[in-house]
Amino acid sequence: MTRSRLLPLAGFALTAVALFAVAPAVLSDFRLSLLARYLCFAIVAVGIALAWGRGGMLTLGQGLFFGLGGYAMAMHLKLADAGPDGLPDFMLLYGTGGELPWWWEPFRSPVFALAAVLVLPMTLAALIGFLVFRRRVRGAYFAILSQALAAAFALLLIGQQATTGGTNGLTNFQGFFGFALADPLNKRMVYFVIAAALLAVLLITRQLFHSRYGELLVAVRDSEERVRFLGYDPALVKLAAYTVSAGMAGLAGALFVPAVGIISPALIGIVPSIQFVIGAAIGGRASLAGAALGAIAVAWAQTTLSEEFPAAWTYFQAGLFIAVIAFLPGGLASLRHHLTRRRTRATRPRPPTGTPAAEGAPA
Amino acid sequence: MTAPTASTAPAPPADPAALAVRDLRVTFDGFTAVDGVDLDVAPGDLRFLIGPNGAGKTTLVDAVTGLAPATGSVRFAGRELLGRPVHRIARLGIGRTFQTATVFEQLTVLQNLDIAAGAGRSVTTLLRRRRHLPEAVAAALETTALTAHRDRLAGTLAHGRKQWLEIGMLLVQDVRLLLLDEPVAGMSHPEREATGELLHRIAADRTVVVIEHDMDFLRSFARSVTVLHAGRVLSEGTVEQVRADPRVQEVYLGEPALTAPAGGEA
Numbered sequence: 148m149t150r151s152r153l154l155p156l157a158g159f160a161l162t163a164v165a166l167f168a169v170a171p172a173v174l175s176d177f178r179l180s181l182l183a184r185y186l187c188f189a190i191v192a193v194g195i196a197l198a199w200g201r202g203g204m205l206t207l208g209q210g211l212f213f214g215l216g217g218y219a220m221a222m223h224l225k226l227a228d229a230g231p232d233g234l235p236d237f238m239l240l241y242g243t244g245g246e247l248p249w250w251w252e253p254f255r256s257p258v259f260a261l262a263a264v265l266v267l268p269m270t271l272a273a274l275i276g277f278l279v280f281r282r283r284v285r286g287a288y289f290a291i292l293s294q295a296l297a298a299a300f301a302l303l304l305i306g307q308q309a310t311t312g313g314t315n316g317l318t319n320f321q322g323f324f325g326f327a328l329a330d331p332l333n334k335r336m337v338y339f340v341i342a343a344a345l346l347a348v349l350l351i352t353r354q355l356f357h358s359r360y361g362e363l364l365v366a367v368r369d370s371e372e373r374v375r376f377l378g379y380d381p382a383l384v385k386l387a388a389y390t391v392s393a394g395m396a397g398l399a400g401a402l403f404v405p406a407v408g409i410i411s412p413a414l415i416g417i418v419p420s421i422q423f424v425i426g427a428a429i430g431g432r433a434s435l436a437g438a439a440l441g442a443i444a445v446a447w448a449q450t451t452l453s454e455e456f457p458a459a460w461t462y463f464q465a466g467l468f469i470a471v472i473a474f475l476p477g478g479l480a481s482l483r484h485h486l487t488r489r490r491t492r493a494t495r496p497r498p499p500t501g502t503p504a505a506e507g508a509p510a
Numbered sequence: 511m512t513a514p515t516a517s518t519a520p521a522p523p524a525d526p527a528a529l530a531v532r533d534l535r536v537t538f539d540g541f542t543a544v545d546g547v548d549l550d551v552a553p554g555d556l557r558f559l560i561g562p563n564g565a566g567k568t569t570l571v572d573a574v575t576g577l578a579p580a581t582g583s584v585r586f587a588g589r590e591l592l593g594r595p596v597h598r599i600a601r602l603g604i605g606r607t608f609q610t611a612t613v614f615e616q617l618t619v620l621q622n623l624d625i626a627a628g629a630g631r632s633v634t635t636l637l638r639r640r641r642h643l644p645e646a647v648a649a650a651l652e653t654t655a656l657t658a659h660r661d662r663l664a665g666t667l668a669h670g671r672k673q674w675l676e677i678g679m680l681l682v683q684d685v686r687l688l689l690l691d692e693p694v695a696g697m698s699h700p701e702r703e704a705t706g707e708l709l710h711r712i713a714a715d716r717t718v719v720v721i722e723h724d725m726d727f728l729r730s731f732a733r734s735v736t737v738l739h740a741g742r743v744l745s746e747g748t749v750e751q752v753r754a755d756p757r758v759q760e761v762y763l764g765e766p767a768l769t770a771p772a773g774g775e776a
Contacts, residue, residue, distance in 0.1 A: 354637070355637070357639055358636060358637050358638055358639055359624065359625075359628060359631065359635065359636050359637075359638065359639070359640055360636040360637055362617055362621045362624070362625060363625055363628070363636065365614065365616055365617060366614040366617060366621075366622075366625050369614050369615060369616055369617075370612055370614060372577075372596075372612075373608075373612045373613075373614070374625075375595075375596040375597045375600065376575065376596060376597075376600050376605065376606055377597075377600060377605075377625060377626050377629055377679070377683060378597050378600035378601040378629030378630075378683065379597055379629050380595075380597045381597075
């Protein structure tokens with residue numbers, strides 16, 4: 148009992164030290180900004196661990212929520228750069244008649260924009276979830292549906308060149324709530340904000356995993372029908388996890404914008420949505436540390452390997468994904484479990500296996 | 511074991527835990543699985559539902575619990591059940607088990623029971639860890655002799671224990687009506703005995719309906735029996751009455767289970 152309580156605490160302390168002390172000390176500014184980007188993916192992966200690992204919902208379209216959070220933040224930064232009554236630079240280029248579209252207006256307010264980063268994706272997820280889970284859409288159908296929504300959102304953004312920046316997306320941000328983003332010190336600050344956000348998301352998700360709700364979510368994942376006969380509405384149970392994971396993706400998208408300096412349809416469509424999942428799958432979708440580290444490792448490998456072999460990366464990634472799903476469905480995090488099980492099996496005499504009917508020992 | 515008298519008087523509809531089924535029909539793609547069944551089960555009864563394969567026993571339970579769409583009327587404690595979603599019917603105090611024990615295999619015995627106890631929990635309770643063992647859960651662990659196994663994953667339990675866990679889940683759920691689909695299938699003889707006694711204790715203040723093929727078990731523990739055949743009620747009464755019914759003998763011809771002292775442990 149105490150060991151199971153202390154270990155994760157030590158894990159968190161270690162993560163905090165690594166993120167706040169070691170990484171900034173040993174990494175160059177350039178590498179640190181790359182790490183900031185990877186941490187954003189880790190935040191998405193933690194949400195996926197909740198919805199997919201625990202809830203069984205294969206969220207192949209987290210790009211949708213990542214994008215909503217990202218665009219909400221980017222719109223505010225563009226407006227803040229433009230100054231009061233100013234227009235974002237790209238609108239001057241493509242021309243919207245010198246008028247700011249009405250739906251841009253509220254994003255001038257930093258409070259509105261920050262709230263929208265969470266509220267927009269979570270509201271949309273709740274709506275989607277309400278429609279989808281009530282109708283008992285699940286498994287591959289749910290995965291394809293969520294992926295289609297991410298693709299549709301990317302297409303919508305591309306089509307609205309004049310008001311969304313189209314394929315180029317929103318980029319070239321000068322400031323971040325009053326801090327100049329060109330200043331390396333402020334870049335470090337952004338990194339620290341992201342690291343803190345990741346820790347917070349990890350803590351929240353851990354609490355969810357170990358709460359009664361977390362147990363209920365596993366029950367719904369494994370036998371939705373049975374849960375219904377116990378008097379629960381499984382649609383609501385899934386809805387909650389899906390909505391929270393959407394909020395995490397939105398938060399990640401918003402933090403991605405100042406860290407990387409761009410949000411565009413290419414960053415939120417089908418391919419990035421699948422990449423979010425791959426990291427979690429390889430690391431271990433049911434394990435918090437596994438999903439987060441997996442996302443970081445895959446993003447890091449992508450940067451490193453695609454520098455060396457730009458053409459091979461996609462194939463390598465796909466191969467890795469298939470190998471993990473086929474041979475290690477629990478991801479790398481389940482390796483330890485497999486190993487310890489093998490060891491105990493070797494030391495303990497195996498109980499005789501019989502038919503279930505023969506197995507019931509007299510009470 | 512006091513068998514009810516011949517009449518098995520239909521319970522008045524407002525009785526707190528009475529099940530009243532009227533003209534129930536379930537049709538799948540033109541096949542009528544349940545064809546106008548009337549059934550009354552009074553509180554405190556331990557009713558066995560028997561019949562050859564395909565008689566509509568499980569479909570009847572599916573209809574009562576909201577799984578299979580049906581026409582007619584199913585009233586429990588005066589409330590109409592047909593048309594309500596499964597989880598709402600469950601919240602009215604109706605629980606069931608399945609032919610193959612369905613427990614949450616990736617969760618421990620304790621977690622399984624705790625979930626069964628929690629349909630009415632508030633959001634804040636749900637978001638916290640379990641600090642204390644709920645009383646009902648502790649009691650159910652005792653009743654089902656699973657206390658020693660509480661921290662084991664339910665998937666690793668022996669078959670018979672899984673079925674006990676399912677019954678335990680119904681107990682903590684505090685249902686008023688239990689519908690059990692072959693609860694002793696695959697159990698050893700002592701386990702059957704223990705299960706039967708457990709059902710008797712449970713039935714003291716609840717209504718229990720058991721689908722069962724095992725005729726030894728039926729003879730030992732049934733308080734009343736309903737025989738279904740081809741989606742209709744063929745016969746109803748005490749074990750003795752049903753055994754003496756020529757129509758039942760005809761249906762079970764070649765199946766010595768009811769008439770001969772059966773060694774029904776297939």
